[in-house]
Amino acid sequence: MANEEKRSRERIYINGAVLVVNTMNDVELGKLVNLHEDGFLLITSQDIEEGAVFQLKFISLPPIDGVEEINVGAECLWVSDTGTGEQLWAGFHIMDVSEAGVSAIRDLTERFPLGD
DSSP states (O other): OGGGGGOOSOOEEOTTOEEEEETTTTEEEEEEEEEETTEEEEEESSOOOTTOEEEEEEEEEEEETTEEEEEEEEEEEEEEEOSSSSOEEEEEEEEEEOHHHHHHHHHHHTTSOBOO
């Protein structure tokens, strides 16, 4: 992906084990592909516009250390076609998350191998 050279933090690949739900309408937005404390990559079949701001919850399947969901405010920075014509990649910046949410993100990322 063209945006990889802009990355300054190591991504942890999640491989779809976490659902992402738009809390404004309670609709599944997609699944996490990778994650760090400042942002994430989502794969989705929903139309998402660059610059759109969302209130989201990450739902871990199964819950990790008793944490079932993490609430974040996030802005979509970019969108790219996956090449299938059915799904999109969407890169997000986490704008707002509680201290407990940051801790839960750290716990979640520790469960998965490091990315490339």
